Amino acid sequence: MPRTRGERGSAVVDFVLVSTILVPLFLGILQVGLFLYVRNTVTAAASEGAHYAAVLNRAPADGATRTEELINGVVADNLIDSVSGDATDIDGQPGVVVSVRAHMPPLGLWGPGISFTVQGHAVKETGE
Numbered sequence: 001m002p003r004t005r006g007e008r009g010s011a012v013v014d015f016v017l018v019s020t021i022l023v024p025l026f027l028g029i030l031q032v033g034l035f036l037y038v039r040n041t042v043t044a045a046a047s048e049g050a051h052y053a054a055v056l057n058r059a060p061a062d063g064a065t066r067t068e069e070l071i072n073g074v075v076a077d078n079l080i081d082s083v084s085g086d087a088t089d090i091d092g093q094p095g096v097v098v099s100v101r102a103h104m105p106p107l108g109l110w111g112p113g114i115s116f117t118v119q120g121h122a123v124k125e126t127g128e
Contacts, residue, residue, distance in 0.1 A: 035104050038075055039116060042100050045070035046083075046120030049098040053085055054122035060085030063098045067120070071100070079103060081115075087124075094124040 045067045053063025064085035071080055081101040088097045103115040 031104075031106070035114060038079060038102065038104060039118065041074055042071060042080070042102055043118045043120070045074075046098045046100045046118050047122075048120070049083075049085065050096045050120035050122040053096040053098065054124045056125040056127060060087050060096050060098070063096055063120075063122075067098050067100060075102075079105075088121070090121060090123050094126070096122050096124055 048070055049063040049065075049067030051063075052058065052066040053060050062085070064083045067085075068080075068083050071083075079102050081103060083098070083100050085096060085098045088095045098120045099117060100119075101115070101117045103113050105113045
């Protein structure tokens with residue numbers, strides 16, 4: 001069916017109206033996926049670093065170093081603010097906690113970034 005003279009150019013308007021809804025929705029989903037990837041990667045590295053430091057004759061600082069090694073090359077260095085390893089008490093047992101402070105910048109040009117902290121815990125091995 002041929003278009004009438006008054007409908008000429010309506011496809012462009014429809015495209016613009018639909019795009020103003022779909023593009024921000026797509027970018028939001030992309031941002032959430034990127035955040036979850038970075039958070040899960042950093043959490044796994046912190047957990048692995050804590051387990052590494054929990055081995056007999058290793059210090060909590062060794063766990064922080066191991067965590068940094070695991071994060072390097074996977075997550076951009078400018079996203080990680082600090083990595084620390086400390087001795088702690090886990091249900092009455094000596095343990096190690098590795099903490100990582102990081103942030104995610106916004107995908108677009110507006111809005112604040114998201115800061116987050118993750119921790120990995122492990123019970124320290126004893127020589128008994």
